Amino acid sequence: MRVELLCTGDELVTGLTTDTNSPYLEARLFELGLKVQRVVLVGDVREDITLALREAAARSDVVIVSGGLGPTADDFTAECAAAAAGVPLVEDVGTLQFLRERAVKRGRELTPNVARMALVPEGSEVVPNPVGAAPLFILRLGGCRLFFLPGVPREYRALVDGEVLPRVRAELEKRPGRTYRAFRLLRTVGIPESVLDARVAPLAAAHSRVVFGFRTHAPENQLKLMAEAPSQSEADAALAAAEAAARHELGRAVYGADADTYPVVLGRLLTEARATLALAESCTGGLIAAQLTGVSGASNFLLGGAVVYTEQMKTAWAGVPADLLERHGAVSRPVAVAMAEGIRAACKTTYGLSVTGFAGPTGGTPEDPVGTVYCALAGEGMSTRCERFSIPGDRDLVRLFAASNALELLRERLLTVSAP
Amino acid sequence: MRVELLCTGDELVTGLTTDTNSPYLEARLFELGLKVQRVVLVGDVREDITLALREAAARSDVVIVSGGLGPTADDFTAECAAAAAGVPLVEDVGTLQFLRERAVKRGRELTPNVARMALVPEGSEVVPNPVGAAPLFILRLGGCRLFFLPGVPREYRALVDGEVLPRVRAELEKRPGRTYRAFRLLRTVGIPESVLDARVAPLAAAHSRVVFGFRTHAPENQLKLMAEAPSQSEADAALAAAEAAARHELGRAVYGADADTYPVVLGRLLTEARATLALAESCTGGLIAAQLTGVSGASNFLLGGAVVYTEQMKTAWAGVPADLLERHGAVSRPVAVAMAEGIRAACKTTYGLSVTGFAGPTGGTPEDPVGTVYCALAGEGMSTRCERFSIPGDRDLVRLFAASNALELLRERLLTVSAP
Numbered sequence: 001m002r003v004e005l006l007c008t009g010d011e012l013v014t015g016l017t018t019d020t021n022s023p024y025l026e027a028r029l030f031e032l033g034l035k036v037q038r039v040v041l042v043g044d045v046r047e048d049i050t051l052a053l054r055e056a057a058a059r060s061d062v063v064i065v066s067g068g069l070g071p072t073a074d075d076f077t078a079e080c081a082a083a084a085a086g087v088p089l090v091e092d093v094g095t096l097q098f099l100r101e102r103a104v105k106r107g108r109e110l111t112p113n114v115a116r117m118a119l120v121p122e123g124s125e126v127v128p129n130p131v132g133a134a135p136l137f138i139l140r141l142g143g144c145r146l147f148f149l150p151g152v153p154r155e156y157r158a159l160v161d162g163e164v165l166p167r168v169r170a171e172l173e174k175r176p177g178r179t180y181r182a183f184r185l186l187r188t189v190g191i192p193e194s195v196l197d198a199r200v201a202p203l204a205a206a207h208s209r210v211v212f213g214f215r216t217h218a219p220e221n222q223l224k225l226m227a228e229a230p231s232q233s234e235a236d237a238a239l240a241a242a243e244a245a246a247r248h249e250l251g252r253a254v255y256g257a258d259a260d261t262y263p264v265v266l267g268r269l270l271t272e273a274r275a276t277l278a279l280a281e282s283c284t285g286g287l288i289a290a291q292l293t294g295v296s297g298a299s300n301f302l303l304g305g306a307v308v309y310t311e312q313m314k315t316a317w318a319g320v321p322a323d324l325l326e327r328h329g330a331v332s333r334p335v336a337v338a339m340a341e342g343i344r345a346a347c348k349t350t351y352g353l354s355v356t357g358f359a360g361p362t363g364g365t366p367e368d369p370v371g372t373v374y375c376a377l378a379g380e381g382m383s384t385r386c387e388r389f390s391i392p393g394d395r396d397l398v399r400l401f402a403a404s405n406a407l408e409l410l411r412e413r414l415l416t417v418s419a420p
Numbered sequence: 421m422r423v424e425l426l427c428t429g430d431e432l433v434t435g436l437t438t439d440t441n442s443p444y445l446e447a448r449l450f451e452l453g454l455k456v457q458r459v460v461l462v463g464d465v466r467e468d469i470t471l472a473l474r475e476a477a478a479r480s481d482v483v484i485v486s487g488g489l490g491p492t493a494d495d496f497t498a499e500c501a502a503a504a505a506g507v508p509l510v511e512d513v514g515t516l517q518f519l520r521e522r523a524v525k526r527g528r529e530l531t532p533n534v535a536r537m538a539l540v541p542e543g544s545e546v547v548p549n550p551v552g553a554a555p556l557f558i559l560r561l562g563g564c565r566l567f568f569l570p571g572v573p574r575e576y577r578a579l580v581d582g583e584v585l586p587r588v589r590a591e592l593e594k595r596p597g598r599t600y601r602a603f604r605l606l607r608t609v610g611i612p613e614s615v616l617d618a619r620v621a622p623l624a625a626a627h628s629r630v631v632f633g634f635r636t637h638a639p640e641n642q643l644k645l646m647a648e649a650p651s652q653s654e655a656d657a658a659l660a661a662a663e664a665a666a667r668h669e670l671g672r673a674v675y676g677a678d679a680d681t682y683p684v685v686l687g688r689l690l691t692e693a694r695a696t697l698a699l700a701e702s703c704t705g706g707l708i709a710a711q712l713t714g715v716s717g718a719s720n721f722l723l724g725g726a727v728v729y730t731e732q733m734k735t736a737w738a739g740v741p742a743d744l745l746e747r748h749g750a751v752s753r754p755v756a757v758a759m760a761e762g763i764r765a766a767c768k769t770t771y772g773l774s775v776t777g778f779a780g781p782t783g784g785t786p787e788d789p790v791g792t793v794y795c796a797l798a799g800e801g802m803s804t805r806c807e808r809f810s811i812p813g814d815r816d817l818v819r820l821f822a823a824s825n826a827l828e829l830l831r832e833r834l835l836t837v838s839a840p
Binding site for chain 1: 433434436437439440442444446447455457458459461465468472475605613617618621632633636646699705706707708709712713716718719723724725726728729730732737766780781814816819
């Protein structure tokens with residue numbers, strides 16, 4: 001089955017936006033055993049979009065198109081689709097009704113530009129958008145099926161997962177002689193990409209059906225395992241063997257797999273341990289709290305988080321003695337320790353976690369230059385642990401890695417106490 | 421001048437790697453006044469690459485190709501280029517010499533697979549790679565000039581900046597009637613995309629040289645203005661006029677332009693007002709603090725931030741009376757007001773800002789369902805202001821808009837007090 005992707009939008013051909021929709025869909029299709037043949041990006045130019053639609057339809061069995069379905073003047077993909085198919089645009093009654101109700105719910109009128117989103121090429125199948133306004137429509141052009149999706153990543157992904165992939169899978173299952181694939185993403189923290197590569201690459205020889213790939217997404221490094229085989233069971237078995245070997249090699253550096261996220265995994269560990277947490281953040285400035293509270297249920301374990309940029313608030317909220325701050329400076333081992341212990345006492349939690357450091361670009365001292373971060377973990381039945389890190393990179397990177405280094409102290413502790 | 425980009429590599433069509441080379445080059449070309457017509461990504465499949473080269477050359481004046489020039493078995497772009505042009509591959513003596521010396525310097529033999537990198541289509545112009553092995557080669561196909569670059573980002577960018585762009589610029593200057601462009605991104609908060617469009621679209625008629633575009637990046641909506649004219653000064657003037665009209669229409673909803681970010685603008689307003697800020701965050705869980713502290717210099721105005729998920733910490737850190745919590749519930753107007761006033765008193769700041777709400781997916785009451793958020797601002801010389809918002813969307817969106825709605829209370833206040 002030949003599949004192509006077509007993405008429209010001036011922002012995609014002028015360097016304003018990086019196309020992240022296509023890699024998302026490519027990976028999902030690859031899991032189904034499909035390698036995308038071609039991805040085409042075109043600007044908001046009617047003739048270019050119409051031509052690209054015709055060309056892609058002539059080459060492919062399936063074309064997945066995104067962008068240009070919104071209410072604004074530069075949204076005209078439906079028009080181009082109609083032109084490419086040689087049919088008129090027609091109003092979809094169900095969509096119009098949906099848009100009207102949606103406007104009313106938000107206390108607005110249905111404006112003509114919003115109502116335009118109900119116009120689809122004649123003969124389209126129309127599927128409602130579960131998380132936005134513009135619907136998905138599906139159009140046949142010769143032997144090709146074209147799916148038209150909004151470009152907003154949240155809506156695109158919801159429609160890809162809920163509507164496009166099930167249809168593609170059904171189509172695929174009707175065809176003989178296909179390749180089967182299986183896929184695992186192992187998520188690691190604390191190992192640089194080159195070290196990850198050097199440790200894992202020697203495994204590849206013993207797993208010829210599996211491709212080993214690497215991806216950096218600071219502060220994580222990810223190992224991608226892709227197995228190909230003539231049957232699903234062989235692909236699954238090859239993947240399982242390679243995954244076991246990689247996990248054995250990497251140990252605790254692997255914090256999760258596939259759709260796991262670091263905050264979700266940490267939240268699970270805390271919940272399983274019936275432990276609670278308090279945070280005292282200086283240079284990370286609320287980043288750790290924001291990460292943890294991004295997950296529903298964080299209120300079960302995160303009792304309090306203090307962003308303590310100033311010495312006064314370090315004293316007021318985290319109980320750091322003023323003379324300690326004066327003697328050692330705010331970025332120091334004794335202050336990190338006092339912050340972790342003080343915040344734990346203030347919030348009456350199982351654990352207290354602290355971060356203090358120089359995120360840059362200004363600040364720092366000769367002994368503790370920009371990038372120096374102290375993280376400390378205080379807890380029930382343990383002596384407070386404090387680590388010093390030297391993190392290269394800009395302010396964003398220092399903050400990201402400071403947050404992840406601090407949380408690693410907690411994860412290690414939770415894994416140790418839960419180990420049988 | 422019609423320009424297309426063609427990128428090759430299985431990693432680009434299987435979701436393994438996001439193409440960051442193209443946005444880089446697109447932005448550089450746009451600065452020269454060139455909008456890329458089309459970007460095509462194809463996998464490592466000989467026929468697909470050859471066909472894509474022929475198609476792109478037929479449509480364009482310039483095609484910039486990347487990837488597939490390395491020493492491994494899946495590098496065969498030069499072969500495909502030769503096939504597309506109908507010429508043989510020939511060994512470039514200079515490149516072979518360079519590769520041999522490079523190998524010697526690294527204490528290695530020149531292996532046959534490395535030596536393959538010296539093979540280029542007959543008739544190519546060959547340009548050494550200043551930071552890697554594979555050279556740039558330039559080939560004519562009919563009226564089109566094709567540039568072939570390695571895909572490694574460091575090498576790609578060095579060759580783009582040092583070799584490709586100067587040649588494109590020289591070509592451009594020879595042409596009569598070239599188009600000059602000027603560009604502005606206006607960043608807005610608090611206006612839905614459809615409303616933004618409805619208010620701005622009527623301006624387009626009076627600014628025929630300017631294209632109005634829209635982009636959503638929650639919680640922002642952005643207005644893109646692109647002016648095209650036969651001279652740079654005319655493009656600049658057309659842009660300035662359209663920008664002034666858009667700013668007049670949108671007023672304070674425009675918080676900044678181009679590379680401005682919301683936290684940077686807020687930080688600037690606070691600093692100019694010599695004002696300080698304290699935060700009490702419940703459902704946003706540190707998101708506001710993390711956003712503000714992402715900017716260097718936040719310590720000048722953000723004295724403290726409290727993440728108060730529990731009632732105890734709302735009382736301990738934000739001074740919310742326990743009976744108030746009991747009577748009204750944590751998600752209520754009186755509690756939001758008490759949080760803002762209490763956190764301001766605790767941190768002794770000019771302003772205290774609070775957020776409490778139901779981010780979901782669980783929680784909420786019949787009167788205040790998931791998505792209900794109360795934000796309050798307390799400050800010197802003002803009565804505390806509290807607003808209730810009903811935010812549609814998932815947990816991430818509720819948190820994002822809750823943060824931005826809260827910060828908007830602050831931005832409005834700062835603009836009002838600073839107004840002459």
